[in-house]
Amino acid sequence: MVRIIDMQPLNPTLTKITLEAPHIAKKVKTGQFGILRVDEDGERFPLTIEDWDPEAGTICFIFQVAGGSTERLNHKKPGEYIADVVGPLGNPTELDGETICVVAGGSGCAIGFPVIRELHNRGKDVDAVIGFRNKDLVILEDEIRALTTNCVVMTDDGSYATKGLVTEGLQSLIDQGRKYDKVITLGPLPMMKFVCQLTKKYDIKTLASMNPIMVDGTGMCGGCRLTVGGETKFACVDGPEFDGHLIDFDEAMCRSTMYADFEKKERDEACNLFKMEVK
16 A cells, blocks of 8 residues: 555646655656556556655656546545555656757646756756646646746647647747757657657657556556557557657557547546545
């Protein structure tokens, strides 16, 4: 059992959870993830570790309610427990290069923030382009601005900052003369696909963070398989970051929707259960 230290809503769709996990906190590196189970009979789902404190023995995740498990997790309170968390898993982020742009969308900003922080701590010249559907969903803007040379904020509906897509924000920085050794992109699959298409035009090395369906996190189940450069890779052990110019994004997007109806059904059932408990 893993104790919940804190639950902090960040916006209407995202919550930050802090867990007591001293063994993981001592070993985690930037870009690695954990696999959680809310209860003994629950499914296993991956979340990138957003922050950690080796001295306090805590790790943090930012999650979005998508299915039944995350719905149940969102109803937990500090002092309560989840069944378990396994980690750190996956390979740390490749932090080479001197001038890097991190392009993140929505909950991908939670994954991108520790990358930006580590790059800044290493003295890199870091830009960020972060995108959201609307003003109410913006997270971590102030924290990211404090660590970057340029921070471009985009919203789909124009309710805040600049209206448009993250690819437009990245293009604007390139047009201003910013020359990048690397772009790291994190967020929805369609967004990352088009970021990679843009950077390929400029021959900019690009890493895309892939976080597909996972079960065991050790490469045994095959649930997180991807096609990269014509070869089958497993996000849990080979990734989670891959050369974005080699990923078959269309295949990944097709696979990611396979359980969408099931996730909605499980979430609705979890919501109804909590409503009944409240009554």
